[in-house]
């Protein structure tokens with residue numbers, strides 16, 4: 001009994017931290033409609049800043065809490081800087097580009113934090129006077145966690161007062177419902193947006209700062225917290241503050257008790273709850289269906305054209321080069337060539353659902369990873385040869401795609417992006433936590449190709465054949481009846497239904513098909529490296545795929561190919577020339593979104 | 607007071623306004639008439655900057671306002687009451703009114719929650735009620751009140767009688783006349799000719815994005831040919 005109580009209390013403590021972060025995220029989304037990936041980075045910055053301030057200031061109650069508050073305020077200011085420099089310019093850009101730009105900020109902040117605070121975990125001082133534990137029905141419970149619960153409650157109360165009792169709060173609530181109308185009533189939204197960013201970022205910073213006495217500060221905090229915060233915000237309903245509070249409580253308790261019942265799959269559990277909530281209530285527990293007040297009109301995409309004479313010649317030349325050139329290349333170049341081929345197939349598979357399908361996936365790495373793990377597990381546990389692994393991978397990834405896609409293709413826009421992300425996180429946490437099978441963080445080693453494919457030349461030919469073949473097959477599907485149905489439902493689901501197309505089924509199948517091809521790419525990747533790690537399906541890889549597609553242009557067929565080549569080349573170069581390649585990549589992403597808010601292809605067409 | 611000259615507007619590639627021109631004099635109620643889809647609402651949105659005009663001039667109190675942001679246009683003293691009301695459903699009546707509040711303007715009695723409740727007494731009893739739980743007529747009063755809180759010199763009033771019971775329509779007409787008596791100018795959009803006749807001084811008839819007829823309300827009532835050509839369905 002007392003054990004359960006203590007467990008519930010520690011659930012409340014994590015709910016309090018989660019709430020601080022999620023509240024900021026949801027308020028920012030509500031007003032600006034931007035899903036801010038960089039919110040986790042602000043949390044991390046809050047923690048680092050608090051660490052520095054608290055260790056630098058003299059010991060004592062006042063310096064400690066002063067340092068925490070100061071860190072939160074500084075984080076708020078950093079958030080405003082990000083808003084003014086980057087986000088303010090892209091409020092009208094498509095959602096996916098906004099997400100990408102904020103991910104660019106994530107990359108920049110990661111490298112900056114690395115440069116300033118170094119790679120090692122930092123352990124801050126404990127909170128003065130709160131080092132001990134209290135006695136709860138005979139069990140020990142950390143005093144600091146109790147204070148944390150209190151702080152969570154106080155912040156909730158203050159936010160409630162802010163939103164109910166001040167003009168700023170009333171305007172924020174109004175803008176969350178209909179920001180255009182708020183503008184027509186004479187409110188300068190710039191200030192509202194900037195104010196909201198300060199508030200949200202400061203809350204994230206506070207959340208981070210309050211973690212310093214509890215756990216070490218490190219460079220993984222950003223993506224770890226952002227996926228949890230996304231879950232809370234989506235479960236509660238995007239833009240709903242009470243929703244965020246409710247969902248934080250739910251998730252906090254789930255984590256606390258989940259660890260008792262299913263110690264191995266706490267991470268999976270959280271994302272599963274999110275998936276279930278989104279299926280039952282697509283807009284979250286307390287969320288509203290997004291209002292239809294945007295004056296924008298969506299025009300159907302122009303029809304896709306096959307290749308013309310010149311294009312055919314270029315493609316033919318490239319293919320000939322692929323056949324003739326490899327014997328003249330060195331081992332390193334051959335490895336790069338295989339990786340390029342794999343990137344092309346990976347990008348083409350994502351493009352298949354994004355371009356012709358009109359669906360966004362923020363978690364395409366899940367299927368890449370599913371293929372990689374399926375092949376690796378077969379090799380490792382069933383001593384299967386590479387050929388079996390390569391054959392099984394697309395089926396395994398396709399099955400995962402069928403399962404995840406069943407939920408994801410029902411939603412659209414930000415919600416579907418969030419759901420695909422959540423499922424990718426489920427896949428990632430399974431690989432990460434199921435140590436017995438997957439080796440967890442240590443990955444699976446010794447995933448080597450069959451003897452004939454060990455030479456780099458043979459492997460390059462194998463990758464080229466399978467990846468270009470796969471890309472060609474996907475292209476064939478686009479011009480087959482399945483492809484027409486897919487494009488028809490993208491342009492008008494209603495009209496497609498009227499001519500007898502089952503939009504859901506088409507989207508679902510397309511999703512699974514794309515997953516299968518991503519899985520093939522993943523398996524080739526695994527055999528190429530000889531190993532698989534959970535990072536194979538982590539968020540950055542999903543972002544890689546998105547970047548390739550967006551770089552090349554969503555509505556062109558050759559786009560993903562060019563995007564994959566350009567992006568992989570850029571990546572290689574950046575890693576070679578600078579230590580700060582992440583920051584450089586992030587800056588490039590931000591610049592691309594700022595200067596080509598419709599994507600490179602959209603720019604070309606305009 | 608408000609002069610619209612050759613205003614063009616597009617939705618995507620669809621050309622909706624094809625050179626709308628009209629003038630609203632100080633203190634007058636000017637009605638924009640026309641069939642469904644003629645472009646009345648689009649004219650108002652283009653004046654307000656909600657649909658960016660693609661060509662043309664809008665002059666309000668001597669300032670050129672075309673191309674400015676809606677909030678700047680609102681701050682210049684132009685109030686906008688949308689046809690679909692766009693009440694903030696989760697906010698109470700008082701909070702909805704608060705959203706519209708702007709600084710008082712010189713030489714004008716400033717609007718307050720109390721004054722709005724005097725104009726629309728039925729709102730007085732429901733100051734704490736969420737806007738989403740009000741009848742259509744009450745919402746219409748609230749959306750007008752919300753715009754008045756910005757102390758406008760001129761309001762764009764888009765189909766205030768739409769979907770309302772006859773008694774409420776009468777009360778709406780009385781309110782508009784009361785506002786006019788205070789010196790407020792109104793550009794009204796209407797389908798209901800008798801309502802328009804009851805409150806308006808002058809009329810412009812719009813069809814396919816162009817003003818086809820302009821004159822006093824009295825002249826329109828005697829010009830049966832114009833009414834038949836542009837208004838009857």
Ligand SMILES: Nc1ncnc2c1ncn2[C@@H]1O[C@H](COP(=O)(O)OP(=O)(O)OP(=O)(O)O)[C@@H](O)[C@H]1O
Nearest residue numbers: 295297617622640641642643644645646647648649
């Ligand atoms: N958001 C939009 N996107 C595309 N077209 C639109 C949009 N809003 C209006 N239209 C089109 O613009 C034209 C003019 O519409 P508008 O709403 O201005 O007409 P109206 O005169 O106000 O009609 P009503 O009396 O029905 O309110 C119509 O043909 C309409 O279909």
Ligand SMILES: [Mg+2]
Nearest residue numbers: 646647648689
């Ligand atoms: Mg209208």
